[in-house]
Amino acid sequence: MKIDWAALGSVFGVSLSATVALVALFTLGLVGLSKHETATEQGGTATVARGGAYACFALCGLAVVYAIYLIVS
Numbered sequence: 001m002k003i004d005w006a007a008l009g010s011v012f013g014v015s016l017s018a019t020v021a022l023v024a025l026f027t028l029g030l031v032g033l034s035k036h037e038t039a040t041e042q043g044g045t046a047t048v049a050r051g052g053a054y055a056c057f058a059l060c061g062l063a064v065v066y067a068i069y070l071i072v073s
Contacts, residue, residue: 022063029056 032053039046 018063022060025056025063026060029053029060032056 030053032049035049036046036053039049
């Protein structure tokens with residue numbers, strides 16, 4: 001049995017980068033919602049923060065749907 005170490009390393013690298021990117025995107029969404037909540041409590045509005053947070057969550061959802069598509073096809 002021969003292991004293709006280059007392919008294994010490539011899969012590891014792509015998996016690690018995708019995981020870090022997805023977690024960072026989700027974290028940005030949570031930060032945006034937190035900033036919106038803080039601004040609302042202080043009497044202001046932070047519609048850009050809320051919109052950015054929703055965009056981050058939408059991108060996370062699209063990434064998950066794309067991953068499922070790749071697995072199924």
